[in-house]
Amino acid sequence: MLAKLLQDPVVGTLPHDERARLDVHRSVLERKPMIREVFVDFHRLFRDLERKYLEASGLAVEVGAGVAPMRSSYPDVLCTDIVHDPNLDCVVDAQRLPFADASVRVLYAQNSFHHLPDPARFLRELERVLAPKGGALLIEPYHGPVASFVYPRLFASEGFDKHAADWIQPATGPMHGANQAQSYVVFVRDRAKFDTTFPGLELVHQEPIGNYIRYVVSGGLNFRQLAPDWAAGGLRGVERALAPLNRFFALHHVVVLRKR
Numbered sequence: 300m301l302a303k304l305l306q307d308p309v310v311g312t313l314p315h316d317e318r319a320r321l322d323v324h325r326s327v328l329e330r331k332p333m334i335r336e337v338f339v340d341f342h343r344l345f346r347d348l349e350r351k352y353l354e355a356s357g358l359a360v361e362v363g364a365g366v367a368p369m370r371s372s373y374p375d376v377l378c379t380d381i382v383h384d385p386n387l388d389c390v391v392d393a394q395r396l397p398f399a400d401a402s403v404r405v406l407y408a409q410n411s412f413h414h415l416p417d418p419a420r421f422l423r424e425l426e427r428v429l430a431p432k433g434g435a436l437l438i439e440p441y442h443g444p445v446a447s448f449v450y451p452r453l454f455a456s457e458g459f460d461k462h463a464a465d466w467i468q469p470a471t472g473p474m475h476g477a478n479q480a481q482s483y484v485v486f487v488r489d490r491a492k493f494d495t496t497f498p499g500l501e502l503v504h505q506e507p508i509g510n511y512i513r514y515v516v517s518g519g520l521n522f523r524q525l526a527p528d529w530a531a532g533g534l535r536g537v538e539r540a541l542a543p544l545n546r547f548f549a550l551h552h553v554v555v556l557r558k559r
Contacts, residue, residue: 305522321384324520325366332528333517335367340510341409342372344553345436349405352503352555355433357404362393363411366520376407394420398428406435410551413439413457413481418466419496426499429558434503441507441552442483449550450479454521461488486554503557507549509538514550 309323328335359376361369364387368378379391391397393408393415406425415421425435440450442461450459457477466485468478478484485493486502493502512534518524526534541548 305518307518307521307523321366321382325386327520328366331517331524333513333524333531334519336531337510337514337517338367338409339372341367341438341508341551342369344508345369345407345438346373348436348504348553348555349434352557353405353432353434355404355430355558357402357430357433358398359405359407360391360396360398360403361407361409362391362396363408363414365409367409369407369409394424396424396428400427401430403428404430404433408435409438410440412437413479414477415481416468418481418485422493422497422500425556426497426558429500431558434555434557437482437554437556438508438551439482439554440479441549442480442487443507443547443549445511445548446550447480454479460484482552482554499559500556501559502554504553504555506553507545508551508553509542509545509549510535511545511548511550512538512541 307327309327328338359369359373361376361378362380364370364378364380366386368387369376370378370388377389378387379389380387381390381392383390393411394417396403406429412418412421429435440446440459447459447461450457457479459479461480461483463478463480463484466481466489468481486505490502493500513531516524516526516530516534
């Protein structure tokens with residue numbers, strides 16, 4: 300009931316899988332500087348971790364770019380999505396990447412991995428297209444105590460199942476059938492299976508992300524904003540003070556995979 304009460308009225312009536320939703324989300328992003336700042340944080344974190352852990356040359360690609368693509372911060376990134384949008388470069392299915400073997404230095408994905416019906420197919424594609432010492436950086440819903448309470452109650456079209464029997468998930472559309480706990484299932488719970496099944500990839504880094512207060516207060520792209528934009532500076536200060544507790548309070552985490 301609370302989620303319905305807080306939902307942005309311009310978003311609530313739209314079908315999840317139609318391109319019109321992207322147009323509405325873009326309009327929400329344009330009028331909410333606080334959530335734009337959160338996405339810029341994500342972009343900078345991606346680039347910082349790329350510099351720290353990856354050493355390849357080649358293409359920089361984003362899958363599932365949506366309305367806050369990496370290109371808005373870093374113009375060298377080829378931004379793609381499975382849904383056509385004239386503001387992106389091309390349509391790409393992350394499970395069938397149209398790139399040559401060993402041609403991609405880095406692949407970014409913001410809140411996309413948990414929408415894949417068969418993540419193993421995506422991971423096999425990473426093994427193929429990534430250059431040696433290149434990698435993939437994924438920002439996904441976190442699995443800490445607060446996230447595990449919030450996500451099952453947030454989106455009617457997406458589940459959060461840490462105990463899913465399999466990685467495969469039925470999908471009736473690009474935004475339906477997702478398991479928001481998929482990164483936990485694959486990279487934490489089933490880490491041994493991941494390591495054995497994908498020997499060409501190594502998981503080199505995971506960390507919770509600390510901008511969760513601004514993410515919640517901004518309302519993201521689907522909910523009403525709860526504080527004025529001028530409060531963002533103070534909220535950043537609170538986030539810095541609470542950084543030691545990120546593993547309890549965070550709503551997102553980042554995963555870094557590297558091609559051996």
